[in-house]
Structure formats: C-alpha cells, structure tokens
Amino acid sequence: MKKLLILSTALTLVGFSARAELTVMSWGGAYGEAQTEAHVKPFAAKSGIATVMVDSDNPATPIKAMVEAGNVTIDVASVEYADAIRLCDEGVLEAIDASTLPAGADGVPATEDFLPGAITECGVSTDIWANIYAYDTTKITGTVPTVVADFFDLEKFPGKRGLRKGAKAVLEFALMGDGVAPADVYATLGTPEGLDRAFAKLDSIKSEVVWWEAGAQPPQLLADGEVVMTTAYNGRIFNAAVGEGKPFTIVWDGQIYENEMYVVPKGAPNKDAAMEFIAFATSTEGLQAQAQQISYGPARKSANATEILYKDGKTVMGPNLPTAPENLANALETSSTFWVDKDAELNERFNAWLATN
Amino acid sequence: MSEAMTAVPLTTSDGRPLKSALASAQLRAKRRAFFLVAPLLLFIIVTFILPIGQMLHRSVYHDGLSANAPSLKAWFAANPEGTVPDEAAYAALAADFKTMKVDKTAGIAGTRVNYTLPETRSLITATARNADDLAPPYKVALLAVDPKWGDPAVWQALRSASSAYTMDFYLISTDYERSPDGTIQRVPENTRIYVYLFVKTFILSALITVICLFIAFPVAHLLATLPMAKANLLMILVLLPFWTSLLVRTTSWIVLLQGQGVVNEALIALGMIGEDGRLKMMYNQAGTIIVMTHVLLPFMILPLYSVMKTIPPSYARAARSLGATSWTTFRRIYLPQTLPGIGAGALLVFILAVGYYITPALVGGADGQLISNFIDFHMDKSNWSLAAALSAMLLAGVLVLYWLYDRLVGIDNLKLG
Numbered sequence: 001m002k003k004l005l006i007l008s009t010a011l012t013l014v015g016f017s018a019r020a021e022l023t024v025m026s027w028g029g030a031y032g033e034a035q036t037e038a039h040v041k042p043f044a045a046k047s048g049i050a051t052v053m054v055d056s057d058n059p060a061t062p063i064k065a066m067v068e069a070g071n072v073t074i075d076v077a078s079v080e081y082a083d084a085i086r087l088c089d090e091g092v093l094e095a096i097d098a099s100t101l102p103a104g105a106d107g108v109p110a111t112e113d114f115l116p117g118a119i120t121e122c123g124v125s126t127d128i129w130a131n132i133y134a135y136d137t138t139k140i141t142g143t144v145p146t147v148v149a150d151f152f153d154l155e156k157f158p159g160k161r162g163l164r165k166g167a168k169a170v171l172e173f174a175l176m177g178d179g180v181a182p183a184d185v186y187a188t189l190g191t192p193e194g195l196d197r198a199f200a201k202l203d204s205i206k207s208e209v210v211w212w213e214a215g216a217q218p219p220q221l222l223a224d225g226e227v228v229m230t231t232a233y234n235g236r237i238f239n240a241a242v243g244e245g246k247p248f249t250i251v252w253d254g255q256i257y258e259n260e261m262y263v264v265p266k267g268a269p270n271k272d273a274a275m276e277f278i279a280f281a282t283s284t285e286g287l288q289a290q291a292q293q294i295s296y297g298p299a300r301k302s303a304n305a306t307e308i309l310y311k312d313g314k315t316v317m318g319p320n321l322p323t324a325p326e327n328l329a330n331a332l333e334t335s336s337t338f339w340v341d342k343d344a345e346l347n348e349r350f351n352a353w354l355a356t357n
Numbered sequence: 358m359s360e361a362m363t364a365v366p367l368t369t370s371d372g373r374p375l376k377s378a379l380a381s382a383q384l385r386a387k388r389r390a391f392f393l394v395a396p397l398l399l400f401i402i403v404t405f406i407l408p409i410g411q412m413l414h415r416s417v418y419h420d421g422l423s424a425n426a427p428s429l430k431a432w433f434a435a436n437p438e439g440t441v442p443d444e445a446a447y448a449a450l451a452a453d454f455k456t457m458k459v460d461k462t463a464g465i466a467g468t469r470v471n472y473t474l475p476e477t478r479s480l481i482t483a484t485a486r487n488a489d490d491l492a493p494p495y496k497v498a499l500l501a502v503d504p505k506w507g508d509p510a511v512w513q514a515l516r517s518a519s520s521a522y523t524m525d526f527y528l529i530s531t532d533y534e535r536s537p538d539g540t541i542q543r544v545p546e547n548t549r550i551y552v553y554l555f556v557k558t559f560i561l562s563a564l565i566t567v568i569c570l571f572i573a574f575p576v577a578h579l580l581a582t583l584p585m586a587k588a589n590l591l592m593i594l595v596l597l598p599f600w601t602s603l604l605v606r607t608t609s610w611i612v613l614l615q616g617q618g619v620v621n622e623a624l625i626a627l628g629m630i631g632e633d634g635r636l637k638m639m640y641n642q643a644g645t646i647i648v649m650t651h652v653l654l655p656f657m658i659l660p661l662y663s664v665m666k667t668i669p670p671s672y673a674r675a676a677r678s679l680g681a682t683s684w685t686t687f688r689r690i691y692l693p694q695t696l697p698g699i700g701a702g703a704l705l706v707f708i709l710a711v712g713y714y715i716t717p718a719l720v721g722g723a724d725g726q727l728i729s730n731f732i733d734f735h736m737d738k739s740n741w742s743l744a745a746a747l748s749a750m751l752l753a754g755v756l757v758l759y760w761l762y763d764r765l766v767g768i769d770n771l772k773l774g
Contacts, residue, residue: 058737061737061739064739065739086464087464088461088464089461089463089464089467089482090461090462090464090465090468091460091461091462091464091465160616165723199547206723209723210640210722211640211722211723224615224617225616225617226615226616226617337479340478340479340482341471341476341478341479342475342476343738344471344472344475344478344738344740345471345475345476347734347738348548348550349547349548351550351731351734352547352548352549352550353547354723354724354726355550355553355554355557355723355724355726355731356549356550356553
C-alpha cells in the first residue's frame, strides 16, 4: 500500500516536474503555505525559474525512497535537523557549500551570521521551530496551565490531551513534565531508568491521550473540542490563533526547539537551481520573509536584528518566536546526535508501549 | 484386442498416426490459448510475482555493511565465530572506515549494524568521521576513539551484519535478538511487540469476519428472497457504500462516532448518557472493529447472496412438509447449502482484514493498530528489510490459513459469485 502511495506520489511529481523546473517539498498546511509565499513565489519571480511546492507528511521519507529507487523528482526539501544529518551520513543528500551562501544584510559572512549549528554539511536552516503545548482559552477558564507539569496533571486540568505519535519530543516532554531540568533531559533519557521514568510519566496520562501525526491536526483537535490541550508545532497554533482568530494560547514552558533544514536530495534533476533557491531562501531577507508568514524564528543574527511584523501588518513576531528570550526560560534544544543514534530503538520501544499496554 | 490395436495404429484420413495428429492439434490449441493469456501472465509476473519475490529477497538481504566493509568481511570469513578480534581485525576495520569516509557510506553501514545492535550507528559514523587520524597500532587507535570497539557485543553485531544475507530481520519480527555471545534470545519484555501484533491482527480479523457473517446472513437472505423490485432497491443500498471511496466512508464514521460526534451528541440529547459519560468509540480498538466491519460487509453479503439466490425454496418447503421444525430446516437444509457462500465470504473478509491499513491508521488510535500499520511505519523509517520480513510473515500466515481452509472445507467448495 505504501509503495503504491510512493509510486503514485512519484508519478504525480513527474507530472509536476514536466511543467516546473524546480520542485520544493515541504510539510503542507500553514507551514508549506508560508514557505510558498516567502520563498517559492519570490524566487520564481526573481530568477524566472518556474518553481512549485509539493506537500508531504514528512519530506524525509520520500527523499530516501526516491534516491534508493534512482528516480529523484524533487530538488529541494524541508526536513527536520536530525533527518538532515542522518540522510547526509547515508549519502542521500548533496553537500552544500556554505561559502556560496550570501552574507547577511549587514555584510557579516554567512558562516558567522548563522546561529551555531544552523549550517551543516548538507543542510541550511530555514527557521527554528518548536514543539510546544497549547490550550483553548474558552474551554479552560480560571486557573490556566502555565508550566509543562500542568500538561500531565489530570486532576487539575481534566480532559483529553493531544500528543504527537512518535518517540521524538514526546519523551523529552514527559521528562520535563516530571521535573527534569532541560539540561539533564538527554543524560536522563540515555539511561534505562530515565527512559522508564519517561514512559511512566506517559503512562499516567495514556488513557486520555489522542495521538496526532500531521502538523495540521492539533489545531483541528483543539478547535473540535476533542482535546483540552495538545502539543503542536508552535507556528500552527500561532497561525490558527492570530491568522484565524481561534482562542488558543501557547504555553512556552518546556518547549523543545530545533532547526528546520533545506536540503537537496542526491541526484536532484535541477541541482544548480536548487542551490540557487537555498541561497535565496536562507538570505537575511528570505528568512525574514518566512518569519512574516509563520512564527518560526530565523536562524541568522542579521535577520533577528530588525523587528518582523506578521503578514497582518500589526502583530510583532518577536515574542511569538521560539527564540524569544522569555520563551527560552525553560526550553530544550533537540539533540540531533541523540536522535540520529536512538531513533530506531526508541521508536520501537514507543510503539511497543503504545500498542500493548 | 489391445494388442491388435497397437499392431495396427489408427491413422487419420491422410495417413498420419492419430496419436501424433491429435497431439499436434492440441499443441496448436494450447499455444493459441497461451498467447491469449500471455498478456495477463506477463502482467501478473511483472506487477505481482516479481515485486513479491523482491520483497521476500529484501527480507533476508541487506548489504549496508557488507558492501562497504570488504576488509572486515574478509577477516570474518577467515576467522571463525568466537575468535577474539586481533590487530589484523582492527586494521581491517580502520581500512574500511577510511573508504567509508571517502564514499560517505558510514551512515548506511551504521544503520545496518544498528538494526542488529542498537546504539552502534553513531559509533560507526563518529569513528568514520575521524578515520583520517587512525594510525597503527589500530586496536589502540580505535579504542581511543571509543572504548566500545573492545565490546564483544559490537563485534558480534559486526559479524552478523557483515554477511549480506541474514535472518536478523526475521529474528526482530518474532521478538528475538542475538545476545553478545551469538545465541538467540527473546528481547526484553517492554519491547516485545510483533508477536502480540500478529496475534491481535488475526484475532481482530476473525472477530470482524464473524460479525460480518452475522450481519450479512439475514441481509443476503432477504436480498435473495424478496420480490425483484424491493431486492434491487436493497441491493443498491448495499452497493452504494461499496462504490463510495474508502476514505469518505472512514471519515464519515469519524464524524459519527468521535467524542463530540453525532452519536454521542444524540445520546446526550436523549438523556441516555451524561456529559462525562461520552462513549469512546473512535481512536481505539472499538473504532477499528466498527469501521472495518462496515467497510468489509459487502464482501460478505455478495457471495452469500449469489449462493442463496440459487437455493430453490422448494427444499425448505419439502423439509417443513416432512415435519421438520423451522430451526431444523434451517440447520439441516438451508445452512449447509449456503456453506460455499459463507466460506467464500469469510475467506474474502478475513484476508482483506488481515492486511488492512488505511482504516486502522485513521480510526485505530493507539490500541486499534494492526500489523500492517507497523509495516507502514518501517517503510516510513526506511527500514525496508524489516517491513519486508513482517510482510513475508503476514503472507505466510495467510497462506497457512488458506491451506487449513482447503483441508477443512475444501477450496473447490467455494463460490465467489
């Protein structure tokens, strides 16, 4: 079935690329839209290269399948940080020459302008996004949740919880909910006892959890009243709240943030145009343009130097970004080395836990 | 008599022996028949047999390490299991790391070893990253990079992964693993999952089949016995959902059954349950069972209907006139005649249910997931060999049941329509 899906996706993509010269794959929904408005359309207008955006639940999956099958139909993909490193190690991605990236608007060379870790061998950061949790202010009144522990407190805040179905970010979130300081999370998670502790914490709310998979689901679950609070990608909640006027509030305590990376699959049909696209999209202006569309933080110092306004023209993005100082008070940066290594093992355990207990 | 016939063989009018004339005529007919089915045969080979063969091959084959670590492979081949890795072994390892670094294949090699022994992927990628600094004596140099290189478990995993053909993926799919000394043992209790899932998949599929049978039997009977006009209307009601997209049907059930859904709202409005007592019918096992029963119901109704349609009502009347009660008539006369339909419907529903994927993925929540969802999961995670091994086991399970069915009921006693 999946193969069929991949095949049919590949076929549709062939259809697309017959017309377009450059194909970008991202996560769809509010995020895909933001990248379309901020990067794809301006790049096409500026360079004259027809560029299209296609969606995927997680672009890292089709890339690997395409490269293995020797039929690569996309040129640029937006993937999670750990995936950018993992796929690069496996030889699935083209290396990106950091010296070709444009200097910041203030003239600082790209390698110094980008925040530490934002450029890797095969990827360049397009933004910094976060796993946060959010609630509906019309459903929870009076005492409101303010810290990560509240998410796991069924007595204080009864009702269903939404959680991403997968080990990553969920286990860290559970440990922080159990009182582990962000600095100790990965050390704790690396031990069998720490892992048991994370699962024990998840056990305490398991009966009340609704699991989501696509980034567009959590705002929907909140809006439908299926859950009283849910973890989510912060930009999705921001766009639902500010863009669509939904009564959602984000709790930043215990947020888990990481870079999102633009990568080029090995054997991309338009490799040169893809590199051009990435240089354009990750310039100071490109990163700022994306931050005007969705509340994910730019990974360049120069892009954060000036105030960014949301596309409505009045909301200041600064305090809504994962990188805002007040949001970083109790925050964790995803450890890519941890997940590159343990992804398979911990997801096995997570699946076993999910399916059996 | 027969001797006389062999002595004087029968011939056709033009003098050819009858036997060979018949054979050549039949050969021509056979060849024509073959050419007629050739397109279909080719199609089946290309789209069905080859992919399944490829899948089975993939479930025992992964050259991630063996293709990228030739020196190590040679050392393992020269030294039997249990040999303590010597300097030559470490030298081979270092040489392979140097090529891995140049070819950027450490990730693939590490991924393969990681399947056999978790947490070795970063060991391999990190060592490959530092490969240029490795100098003799290699054992000391590698142990300096990471003391794990002295761990027998790591070497056991390397040995196991250095052969492209491996049964490791079947071990994983039956919840077994290789211990550091090479023996096979069960994985820790909290990571056992696949056997449980296989059993659950087969039990749920059987349950869905039984529910389908109980719902479909009266409907099919009604369809077969009602006057044509009414039967046709009923038939359309059966077929309409059958023709509707699976996704549409599944999402309609979500609208009906979810916590804030139509059914719960109606029950609350009627005062049958309180606000706190909302029924959990979606995103769990109950959701999977309800929706799959609905989706698969036509596959039970249609074969049953086609069989019931051919049962003359006079048999039942004859039984009644000879004094049988209605129950006896049903049990001794009607039911046995519907068996081919029951068999066909049950087999069809069961086999479809065992491999069902979309419905449990959408409505199954956490505990309503079937083995196919985990095959999908490993496809997503690019662990195609494990996905292939799980698929092969599912295929084997279905074939065993098919064989059992053939032994118990007989496959020629099957009527699909």
